Amino acid sequence: MSFDLNHKLWIAANKEIGQLIKKQNRLKKIEPPEEKAISFKIFSELYVLYVELVNKLCFIYQHTFQVQKRTVVRTLVENATQQLMKLKEELKSMELNEYIYIDKVLISRKLTPRDLMIWRSPQFLYRRPLDIQNILAENKLYMNDEEKEISAAKDWEKVSEAIELIQAHERARRARVYKSNIKYNKKQYLEVQQRKKVNYRFTFKPNQAMSIPVKRTIFNADFIKTDEGCRDLRMIKPQIICFQIIEEEQMKLNEIREKAASVIQSWWRAYKTKKIYKIKKQFKREMLGFKKVRKLKRPNQFKNSVLEMYKNEQLKAKLDEDFLNLINDERTRLLQLRSPWMMEDISDHIRAWFQEFYEKTMNFHAYPDPIKKGTVLVVIDETMTPLEFQETLNKKPMTKEEKKKQQDKKKAEKKKLRDKIKKEKIKEAKRRKKLKDAGIIDVGYVLASSKPIENIEKTIKQFSIDWRNIDEYLNKNHAPIKDWVIADELAKIHQELRELVDEYMRVEYELLRQALAKDQKVPYKPQKVKRAKAKKGKKKKKAAITDERPLSELYEELKDAGIIETISHKDFDEFIADFNFLADDSRDEDNLTTVGPAKADIKMVIEESMLGMSEFNITKPKSILLIGPLNSGKKLLCNIIASEIDAVFINLSPEKIFQYADNMNKFLALVMKVAKAFQPTILYIEEAHRVFIKKITPDIADINPRLIGSYINKKILKPIKPSDKIILLGTSNTPWAAKGGLKKAFQTTLLIPKCDYGTSFLLWLDLMTENAPDDMESYAYSALAKVLQAYNSGDITNNIAETLNVDRKMRLKSEALDPREFLEHFLSVQDPALFPPDAKLMDKFTKWFGKSNKFEKMRRKFLAAKAAKQKKK
Structure with a gap:
């Protein structure tokens, strides 16, 4: 840009x-x-x-x-x-x-x-x-010279292997061509080969030995297969060929060829004419507004953005590096040129402060402690004035009881202020709750x-x-502003030098006090210095077994075991769905919507959760559960989330982790270490209701589905900090089969709505225009969407893929596509699981969703309170 x-x-x-x-x-x-x-x-x-x-x-x-x-x-x-x-x-x-x-x-x-x-x-x-990035990338993005040489050697080995393979195939091909030519037309082939003369410049001299040994092969085999022997061929007498008969046969053959050519040409001209007529008719109808070619237009905002983004990142990295170099250069320059004068200025300022107090009070102000930023207090005028200091000198020193009373009074005032603020906050909260x-x-x-x-x-x-x-x-x-860099570095250097000067000036301060005490003939007591206490380091925990191993090794271990999966790239445009345009107009007397969401509305909620996985510090849920019937798009949405944020996809489904049943603590420690190191990370559990299933059926007893259930809250969700780019994703098509632990484990629950007319129409329009653009009238999309509206988006996608297979696409030109073919596909399916989800099943999903989603609970509570009020009336 x-x-x-x-x-x-x-x-x-x-x-x-x-x-x-x-x-x-x-x-x-x-x-x-x-x-x-x-x-x-x-x-x-x-x-x-x-x-x-x-x-x-x-x-x-x-x-x-x-x-x-x-x-x-x-x-x-x-x-x-x-x-x-x-x-x-x-x-x-x-x-x-x-x-x-x-x-x-x-x-x-x-x-x-x-x-x-x-x-x-x-x-x-x-x-x-x-x-x-280097561990994740198959080819390293950033390498030193040694790594580059090793990588180049490996690349050259691969190239040489490829060249050898191509050469072997080429030699084999030439041998096959040579053999076939010798076999079927030896004489003609040899004549052609002889005609292909190459101009050589011979430098051979008599009695000169060959530098390269040449093996000459003489082909004396006859590959022409025939039943007749040489004797039979010699005994055959030459026959008289009738030229007249040959001419008649040639003429008949020419007539047949001409007729065939004319038939082919007539059919070709008819086809071309019909095609041109069809194009002109379609253009005319579009121009007059009778018919428009419909196609789902997707916003492609980031076309060719990968290369541009890479260039931008490289430029930003270079500018950041230049900025750091500028800071280091300026800091070095300022330390060399200005640090002696700055130290002199600071010491002169402190001496002037000593002199001012001595001239006005004949004493010295207490030297500020390092714990209170030292003589920075002098610069910002937070020390006592000479007049205030004189008043403190004239006062009698307080006894321990008076000091204690003064401290108690200050504590009481602070507590009174805190209580007052707390009361105001409580009062404000009550007022807002009353209004709410x-x-x-x-x-x-x-x-x-x-x-x-x-x-x-x-x-x-x-x-x-x-x-x-x-x-x-x-x-x-895009050059940085140098004056700001200098000002910032001067401020930092001043802070660092002031700490150093304070130590030297404290010695001078004590010498002055000692001399003053000697003049006044009073005992000298050195001032106590309060320094900041060194922070005690936390006790080191015992290093886990995984801590000693490099991250690349841990990553490869999980990848080889199939826990880390490679997923195909998907984006939100591939989740084809329409928004609900009726909900806002169907509000009740309480201004609440009465129509449920459409399928595209869920994309907005998921995108909000993904904002917390970006480089910005934004709140996000730690775990999300997607529920819905089969083929409703749950796995596709998980794939899209992982692709869009470029996440490492860690599959913690029961069939993947049952092999680690003996040492789950070690396994989950390994998973969480890799997840935190390689974030953003998706922790995925397919059919998450199995983790908290009420009754284990024989078909899943082998994988011990409840294995990870007791570890989710303590070992997975608890270690995830708000700043971590880690999220637990789960899917389920029968959430009611699980215990209450499923609701506790997943912070946010989202129900994928059933397919509506708008979503169904967009699916047919997009997939049909992609697979068979000119072979179905536009009205058929609407009819198919209306008739097959109850089916899930996955069922419709599979129907189009299976009906419009390669064989059917090849016959589209000769055999027009009939919408009834898609109906026949659904009617021929005998699997009950692929039938449209009935109303009872969707009611079951809605009921469970109402008990698990925060806002659905609030709505039910509000409606129950309203019903109770009406009942009283």
């Missing part, structure tokens, strides 16, 4: 942030709206604004190369995304639903639900350290107490101060 475009986008984003801050400042002052719908509208408008802002800032951050500015943009992106998630949580708690519908705001801003999709893979991707119970949301308090908003305001204000005299447009080479 060009520098000019990025600069314009930054100016626009800066302007948007300013407008958003003004709007939020106005909203902070408003009284809590009495109607819940007004609060919902305010939050939904802010949510849409933050979605647009986050998308724009992420794009800018990806294409910002200037190191100091990149830090500013990163802070803005991180805090904007955190505020976005807070707004989403507020909307969810108001909707009492995992899914939110804000169609009215989208319409007013001329947006679609797809525009609310936050995740953008290249912009949010978490970059692993280089050493970890009445259905009123205090919008002003929610925005005023938000730390991300405060950080955004602080960052943008500081940016406007620091960068007001800097023209970014002139810095197209």
Whole structure:
């Protein structure tokens, strides 16, 4: 992307942030709206604004190369995304639903639900350290000279093996050609070979020995197979050939050939004419608006972005390295040139402080202790003034009892202040709870107490101060601002030198006090120095068996055992589904949606969870459980999540780990060490209900499905910190078969909705236009979607793949595709598991989901309370 475009986008984003801050400042002052719908509208408008802002800032951050500015943009992106998630949580708690519908705001801003999709893979991707990337990569990305030589030698061995293989095949091919020519047409072949003369320049001299020994092969075998012998051929008398008969036969043969050619040409011309006529007719109908070619258009925002992203990463790495080199160079230069003068200035300043106190009080102020930052207190005027110090000298020294009383008084005042603040907080919490119970949301308090908003305001204000005299447009080479580097390093050097000077000046201070005591003829007592206590190191835990081994070895061990799996790359566009466009219009009297989510709505919830797996510090659930009927897309979604965040996929399903039953503690320690080292990481459990299954059936008794169940909370979820990019993913098609431990193990539960008409239509449209673009009328897509709406997306995908196999695709030109072929495929299937999920099964899923999902529990509680009130009335 060009520098000019990025600069314009930054100016626009800066302007948007300013407008958003003004709007939020106005909203902070408003009284809590009495109607819940007004609060919902305010939050939904802010949510849409933050979605647009986050998308724009992420794009800018990806294409910002200037190191100091990149830090500013990163802070803005991180805090904007955190505020976005807070707004989403507020909307969810108001909707009492995992899914939110804000169609009215989208319409007013001329947006679609797809525009609310936050995740953008290249912009949010978490970059692993280089050493970890080298272990994961089959070919190392970053190598030293020795590793490069070894890698080049291995590559040359592979190339030489390939060349030898190609040469062997070529020699064999030539031998086969030679043998066949000798066998079937020896005379003609030898004549052709003789005609192929090559001009050689002979340098052979008589009586000269050959430098290369040549083996001459004489072919005297006759490969022509015949029953007649040589004697029979000699005895045959020459026959008289009738030229007339041959001419007649030749003429008949020519006639047959001409007739065949004319038939072929007529059919070819007819085919070409029909094809041209069909194309013209289709073009005419499209031009007049009778018919349009339908195709699912997917937004391809990152076409050819891999190479561009790689170049950007390389440039950023180079600029970061140059920035560090500049810091080191400037630090070295400043230490060489300025450190003696800085030490002299600091010591002169401290001596002046000594002199000031001695002239005004005939005494010296207590030297600040290192634990209180030393003489930095003098610079920031946190020491006593000479007048205050004189008052303390005139006072009588306090007794132990008076000191204790003073300390107790200070403690009582601090406790009183803490209690007062605590009471105010409790009072405020009660007020907000009372408002919330009445259905009123205090919008002003929610925005005023938000730390991300405060950080955004602080960052943008500081940016406007620091960068007001800097023209970014002139810095197209992304060079760092040297003056800031010098100022920062001077401040650090000053802190370091002041600690050193303090030690020397403390000696001078004690000498002055000793001389003063001698003049005043009083006993000299050296001042006690309070230093910061050295932090006691924690007791080292006993090193695990895996700690001594290198990470590459641990990774290879899990990979060889099949625990770490290689998955095919998938993206969110491959999860074809449509959004629910009816939910917002079907609200009840409490402004709650009455229609369930569509299949595409789940993509938005999953993307929010994935934001915590990015390079930014954003809250995320530790574990997610996807439930739904067979072939509903659970495994595909897990595959998409792992692909989009470029995660290491660790499969902890019972059939994979039952072999480690003897030492599960060691195995899980190994898994978690690898997961933390190679994060982002996905820990996957297929059919997770088996881990907490109520009754073990004979078909799964061999793999001991409950093996890992007791370890999930202690050994997997507990070690995962909020900053870790690790998530536990589970799938289940019969969650009710498990005990209550399944709900406790998974923090978030998501039910994949059944296939609706919109999703079914998009599936048929996309897959059919991909496999048979011109062989089915557009009305058939709608008919098939309506008739086969109850089937799951996986069933439809399998139907199209099996019906339109290679053989059927070859016959498409001669035999037109009939929609009834897809119906026949479903009707011919005898497996009950592939039938459409019935209403009772979906009710079972909905009932279990209502008991496990946080917002569904809140909705049920609210409806139960409402029903109880109506019953009383």
